[in-house]
Amino acid sequence: MRHPSDLVDILERQLGERGVLRAPADLARYVCDWAGDRLGMPLAVARPASTAEVAEVVRLCHAHGVRMVPQGGHTGLVAGALPDADGGELVISLERLNRIREIDPVNFTMTVDAGCVLDTVKQAAAEHDCDFPLSLGAQGSCQIGGNIATNAGGLNVLRHGMMRQLVLGLEVVLPDGRVWNGLHALHKDNRGYALAQLFLGSEGTLGIVTAAVLRLCPRPDQSRTALLGLPSVEAVVALYGLARRDCSDLLTAFELIPRRCIELAMEATPSLRDPMDAPSPWYVLMEVAATGPVDLGVMIERLLERGLERDLILDGVLAGNEAQAQQLWQFRESMLEGQRRRGEHLRTDISVPISAIPAFVEAASQAVMAASPRCEIIAYGHVGDGNLHFNILPPADMAEADKRPHLHDLEERVFTVLDDFGGSLSAEHGIGRTKQAAYLARLSPLERQLAGGIKALFDPRGLMNPGRILPPR
Structure with a gap:
């Protein structure tokens, strides 16, 4: 077995100047995640720009006996992609694998590199009148490969499922450098074991996802958003049962928020104002969305009327336009920053x-x-x-x-x-x-x-x- 520093020298020759980082100042952003956790410094950071380069990096690590840490957008919260404190792990960043390979709006699929930022994927789908429904607070920086490795959930799981339900096929570099090509854009495929599903939620422990075929859906052309005040968690769950029946499968989000989170959001974002005249112990931020000739206004108003009749709802705000809806969602986003402070x-x-x-x-x-x-x-x-x-x-x-x-x-x-x-x-x-x-x-x-x-x-x-x-x- 050769010395790990030999591996870094070889990688520099293979990947070029942009492909390897080893100076401590250059490594700083790769050793800290969104939560602020840090453990140690890596041996170096490899930044391959293609599946072939990822495979070569992994093959060389396997030959040298060097431990590998696949890394995406640094938005993890369980220290799963941080290098160990002993300095012997090579971080393999997927940030340069960022191509949208193909979009098929008829098949409602798109094939993307694992380093694509989630927000970029969503925008690319929208340009073809499609929607990739995964919605996360970190979507401006998290990457598709990390979403797959952690089986990401987020705000729209109740309608569209987790990442496991949104992936049709994968391309993966295995721990010895071999490449498994399972990039199938099939909505129904019952050929034996579902190998791709093993990598969803595996947190980079079984291989490095380099590309994926994602499932798309029609882009909603209308939505309604409401922030409601409720007296108890029991009332929240009861209202959810009503909403699932009254709004059918058009319900896209139903978020539980305590009063303290509203206060934390206003502390973090001073431009926010108390959404209702009187505070409530609990709040629900809900959204319905649809495509086509569906009257969402009548649907959600009927739900609110039934909730008021049953004393489940104390007060509420119904957004009249997209700007007002975004302001209501700002409470959900800002309360996280309020906690972090x-x-x-x-x-x-x-x-x-x-x-x-x-x-x-x-x-x-x-x-x-x-x-x-x-x-x-x-x-x-x-x-x-x-x-x-x-x-x-x-x-x-x-x-x-x-x-x-x-x-x-x-x-x-x-x-x-x-x-x-x-x-x-x-x-x-x-x-x-x-x-x-x-x-x-x-x-x-x-x-x-x-x-x-x-x-x-x-x-x-x-x-x-x-x-x-x-x-x-």
């Missing part, structure tokens, strides 16, 4: 059955407050798919050194409650490093054997993103 806090990404959301919020809140009565609970999320972000802000006067262990203890309490509801500790962010211990503790021996067997089959030497999801070999 509070410093270190617990971010969870859990899911429970939709019907269990009120009971879970109550039980988890009681468990947390019993252990830390001065903390602040921020529970919000995607009601339509049971995905909650049950976040916790520590006491403002708590010493910085005490926050992390305290929050870890509270997280374990939340997960214990979650187990009672048969929930998942990761609904859309993945496992990475930060949730690995909790994930492994809840795996049965058989599940662990099967998961380890898949990893060993694809990556017997354990060089591809080791230590993420499963412990290193």
Whole structure:
């Protein structure tokens, strides 16, 4: 086995000046994610510009025994794409693989490189009167390859599903440098094992996705957005049941927002004003969208009337145009920045059955407050798919050194409650490093054997993103 520094020299010759970064100043942006987490510096950063170059980088790493970390848009929240602290991992950035290869508006598919930014993909689809429905707060910087590796969810899962439902085919560089071409644009394909699905949600541990065939849908030509005030989480779930029936499959978003998040949003974005005359304990931000001769105005007004008649809705604002709709959505986006400004806090990404959301919020809140009565609970999320972000802000006067262990203890309490509801500790962010211990503790021996067997089959030497999801070999 040759020295890792020899590999970097070879890569510089193979990829050229733009293809390899090794100076500490150049590496800074590759060692920190959206959450502000950082672990260490990589051996170097390789920036291949084609599938062939990715394959060559991987082949050389395999020959040198160098560990690899595939990396997308730095928007992860579980430290899954950060280089290890020992400086021995090579980051392989997909940012230069950014071509839209093909758009087929009749087949409603598009083939794209893995380094394409999600917002760029959505704009390209719109130019052909199509829509790629994945919608994330980070869509201006996250990349398709990362969306695939983490099986991204976001705001429109209740109508369009997660990334797993939006991918028809993949091209993947395997851990030894071989390329698997599964770029099939078929809406129905029942030929044996669905190999592409193994890479969705694998977090770069089985190979590097270099391209994908994405499923498109017709671009909506009308939408209606409303922000509603509600008295309780029970009322939110009851209104959701009404909305699914009254709005059928045209319901695209149904977001649960507590009053505290409205306040955090206004703190982060001073131009925002309180949306209603009187505050409500809970809010719902909902949207319906359609193409063709459907009267969404009548549909949503009927829903609001029924919600008011049943005392589910206290007040509400219905956007009259696109600008007003964007302003309502600004509350959902700005509240995240408001939390981040509070410093270190617990971010969870859990899911429970939709019907269990009120009971879970109550039980988890009681468990947390019993252990830390001065903390602040921020529970919000995607009601339509049971995905909650049950976040916790520590006491403002708590010493910085005490926050992390305290929050870890509270997280374990939340997960214990979650187990009672048969929930998942990761609904859309993945496992990475930060949730690995909790994930492994809840795996049965058989599940662990099967998961380890898949990893060993694809990556017997354990060089591809080791230590993420499963412990290193």
